[in-house]
Amino acid sequence: MTLSKNCLITGGSGYFGSLLLQKLLQKGHNCAVFDLVDADDRPQNVRFYPGDIRDFPRVLDCCQGMDIIYHNVAQVPLAKDKKLFKSVNIQGTENTLQAALQSGVQKVVYTSSSAIFGVPKINPVTESTLPHPQEAYGKAKWEGEKLCNLYMEKGLNIAIIRPRTILGHGRLGIFQILFEWIYQGYNIPVLGKGDNYYQFIHADDLANACILAADQLPSGVYNCGTNRFGTMREVLEQLCYYAKTGSKVKSLPMTPTIWAMNLTSVLGISPLGGYHSLMYGRSMYFDTTKVERELQWKPQYSNLEMFIESYEWYLKNRDLILNHTAGSHHRSAVKQGILRLLKWIL
Numbered sequence: 074m075t076l077s078k079n080c081l082i083t084g085g086s087g088y089f090g091s092l093l094l095q096k097l098l099q100k101g102h103n104c105a106v107f108d109l110v111d112a113d114d115r116p117q118n119v120r121f122y123p124g125d126i127r128d129f130p131r132v133l134d135c136c137q138g139m140d141i142i143y144h145n146v147a148q149v150p151l152a153k154d155k156k157l158f159k160s161v162n163i164q165g166t167e168n169t170l171q172a173a174l175q176s177g178v179q180k181v182v183y184t185s186s187s188a189i190f191g192v193p194k195i196n197p198v199t200e201s202t203l204p205h206p207q208e209a210y211g212k213a214k215w216e217g218e219k220l221c222n223l224y225m226e227k228g229l230n231i232a233i234i235r236p237r238t239i240l241g242h243g244r245l246g247i248f249q250i251l252f253e254w255i256y257q258g259y260n261i262p263v264l265g266k267g268d269n270y271y272q273f274i275h276a277d278d279l280a281n282a283c284i285l286a287a288d289q290l291p292s293g294v295y296n297c298g299t300n301r302f303g304t305m306r307e308v309l310e311q312l313c314y315y316a317k318t319g320s321k322v323k324s325l326p327m328t329p330t331i332w333a334m335n336l337t338s339v340l341g342i343s344p345l346g347g348y349h350s351l352m353y354g355r356s357m358y359f360d361t362t363k364v365e366r367e368l369q370w371k372p373q374y375s376n377l378e379m380f381i382e383s384y385e386w387y388l389k390n391r392d393l394i395l396n397h398t399a400g401s402h403h404r405s406a407v408k409q410g411i412l413r414l415l416k417w418i419l
Contacts, residue, residue: 084145126165162213208347232286237298241276264354267306272358275374301375
């Protein structure tokens with residue numbers, strides 16, 4: 074039987090943080106959320122600590138009495154604010170680690186990102202693959218990992234979890250545009266042939282990995298993704314077939330489309346960020362041997378299964394989503410900007 078722990082979830086009002094919170098509560102842990110805003114669906118038995126992760130005294134105060142800190146606060150690619158990437162993702166991470174060290178926290182679980190690898194030269198990517206981030210989000214996350222390594226040397230026990238692109242019930246952001254287009258029967262673009270192998274991870278599987286990592290005594294680094302995946306075209310065609318709305322997958326020329334994605338992002342007329350143009354048409358997948366062996370973790374969802382579940386959830390909650398503008402980027406509908414024109418072209 075798992076002993077109850079006092080857990081602080083930074084970013085606990087966001088998409089993944091709120092789901093992780095539910096998993097921890099199911100296991101009988103005492104939980105608190107640290108975030109700028111409170112979530113509408115926060116359980117009453119969960120304490121809410123309002124605060125800015127860049128405010129060290131506030132972070133230190135909230136870490137008192139905690140056994141485990143799950144650090145999920147981050148500026149995501151949709152935010153496209155390089156200053157916030159640095160201050161939140163880097164300084165905020167150092168504040169959390171320093172506060173954990175001073176407060177005698179037993180374990181910190183840091184949610185990193187596969188974006189630290191940029192476009193990998195060789196797949197599959199392993200824990201020993203040298204990170205090479207190529208855009209602001211990935212660079213900030215890699216700086217966060219380097220801080221984790223520094224604090225490990227100071228004696229703090231840390232698990233670094235690197236997820237592939239997250240999907241699951243309630244996941245919106247860019248996926249909300251995809252699901253809305255399919256719902257309306259519009260065609261879906263891939264870059265080139267769409268034959269790039271692309272791995273996702275279900276949020277439930279990721280949460281389970283984080284919880285298992287918290288129980289490990291030694292510090293460690295773990296790459297997490299589903300072990301059942303294929304090409305980008307395959308999963309999108311399968312989803313369109315499942316939806317039966319008339320949507321088809323159409324190819325766009327890779328190089329000029331990437332140029333257009335980058336330009337419209339810089340001009341602020343597209344919701345897409347640097348990471349989307351960098352990776353959407355390129356292959357990336359993890360070797361999950363280490364996390365499966367050391368944490369006894371096994372992903373439950375394939376790419377297709379998580380896409381179908383996410384799409385079905387969207388259909389059931391579509392009216393509420395389209396009329397609700399508050400919340401984190403990954404829990405909200407997205408303004409399509411110039412992408413509205415693309416759906417007519419395809």
